[in-house]
Amino acid sequence: MGETTPSENEWLIMEVIWKENRPITASEIIEKLKGVLDISQKTIRVMIGRLVSKGVLDYTIDKNDARIYHYFPQKTKDECLNMKSRRFVKNYFGGDASLAVASFLKSGNITEEQLAELERLVESLKEGQ
Numbered sequence: 001m002g003e004t005t006p007s008e009n010e011w012l013i014m015e016v017i018w019k020e021n022r023p024i025t026a027s028e029i030i031e032k033l034k035g036v037l038d039i040s041q042k043t044i045r046v047m048i049g050r051l052v053s054k055g056v057l058d059y060t061i062d063k064n065d066a067r068i069y070h071y072f073p074q075k076t077k078d079e080c081l082n083m084k085s086r087r088f089v090k091n092y093f094g095g096d097a098s099l100a101v102a103s104f105l106k107s108g109n110i111t112e113e114q115l116a117e118l119e120r121l122v123e124s125l126k127e128g129q
Contacts, residue, residue: 013044
């Protein structure tokens with residue numbers, strides 16, 4: 001099975017759709033991406049089609065003009081982030097989540113506050129098991 005999560009540029013399209021929190025047309029998406037994504041309108045429309053094929057987006061047809069589609073998310077941002085994270089850990093860390101976390105912690109500048117938040121997260125995960 002092919003990739004089912006948004007690519008980097010598709011993610012920008014999804015950010016627009018998630019932010020709008022309402023059905024949105026391709027023209028509206030293109031307008032909101034001006035200055036953000038430097039690719040043609042046709043390419044943006046192709047990426048929207050790919051997002052529909054991946055099951056990330058769906059659409060309804062305008063009741064007054066069958067040429068206009070209103071797109072809405074089929075997956076939340078959190079669902080897509082979780083899928084991308086799992087795939088990333090699988091592809092780059094052999095599925096070992098602890099190795100992935102350790103790598104990120106070693107490579108980042110973690111503040112005391114962020115470290116405390118991570119400790120709280122680990123404790124809550126332990127309690128949930």
